[in-house]
Amino acid sequence: DQQVKQNSPSLSVQEGRISILNCDYTNSMFDYFLWYKKYPAEGPTFLISISSIKDKNEDGRFTVFLNKSAKHLSLHIVPSQPGDSAVYFCAAKKGGSYIPTFGRGTSLIVHP
Amino acid sequence: DVKVTQSSRYLVKRTGEKVFLECVQDMDHENMFWYRQDPGLGLRLIYFSYDVKMKEKGDIPEGYSVSREKKERFSLILESASTNQTSMYLCASEWRENHEQYFGPGTRLTVT
Numbered sequence A: 001d002q003q004v005k006q007n008s009p010s011l012s013v014q015e016g017r018i019s020i021l022n023c024d025y026t027n028s029m030f031d032y033f034l035w036y037k038k039y040p041a042e043g044p045t046f047l048i049s050i051s052s053i054k055d056k057n058e059d060g061r062f063t064v065f066l067n068k069s070a071k072h073l074s075l076h077i078v079p080s081q082p083g084d085s086a087v088y089f090c091a092a093k094k095g096g097s098y099i100p101t102f103g104r105g106t107s108l109i110v111h112p
Numbered sequence B: 001d002v003k004v005t006q007s008s009r010y011l012v013k014r015t016g017e018k019v020f021l022e023c024v025q026d027m028d029h030e031n032m033f034w035y036r037q038d039p040g041l042g043l044r045l046i047y048f049s050y051d052v053k054m055k056e057k058g059d060i061p062e063g064y065s066v067s068r069e070k071k072e073r074f075s076l077i078l079e080s081a082s083t084n085q086t087s088m089y090l091c092a093s094e095w096r097e098n099h100e101q102y103f104g105p106g107t108r109l110t111v112t
Helices: none
Strands: A010-014 A019-025 A030-038 A045-051 A056-059 A062-067 A072-077 A086-094 A106-111 B004-006 B010-013 B019-025 B031-038 B042-051 B054-057 B064-070 B073-078 B087-094 B107-111
Touching: A010 A019, A019 A030, A019 A086, A019 A106, A030 A062, A045 A056, A045 A062, A045 A072, A072 A086, B004 B087, B010 B019, B019 B031, B019 B087, B019 B107, B031 B064, B031 B073, B042 B064, B042 B073, B054 B064, B073 B087
Parallel strands: A010 A106, B010 B107
Antiparallel strands: A019 A072, A030 A045, A030 A086, A056 A062, A062 A072, A086 A106, B004 B019, B019 B073, B031 B042, B031 B087, B042 B054, B064 B073, B087 B107
16 A cells, blocks of 8 residues: 555656646645655755645655645756756655655656 | 665575574664665665664564674674575665664575
8 A cells, every 4th residue: 555656657847837746645644755866877965855744845847735734745957957866756755754755766767 | 974885796605504694883883773675665674773782673584683782893694594585685774863764775685
């Protein structure tokens, strides 16, 4: 039973446009959310996070939005660049737990 | 910069062999994790450790064991490798007070 779902396995976007990656979760105990980026043959790297007490967090071209009532978060990348082409994983953690629950990932391709 | 290293990038083993995967982190992190990544399945937690000699099972511990004799080193052991353990293995570490995980580059293990 997937508690964190990334329903789009892949996304294709033109360079310069906005990329929106979505993530849904079912466990209302999750209170911290993270996005990781993974290039082929490399380990994931942390990108951005958000606590459940916020609804938005920005870091340069990357913004994460959290809608707690809908149990939905999204990652916006503006403007998208070819170097953003990677697999993006959403992860969620419960307060007091060491263990994140990961989604299955969305492969983003940004075309020049 | 945090550095997490894994002993091998690529490994080929025969069915029934005992396999050791080593992970070392250089930032004095308390928590360490072993995941496997398979296409379409995302990151699945095998084991994690929150202190020296302490370990907890993750979602898919069957066929694996771990060892943490020193804080910086976390080893994953496949007691008798099987073909269904062919996968990408990722090690990660994190500060207990922080939510961000730092990943190693991964070990691509093939069991023939």
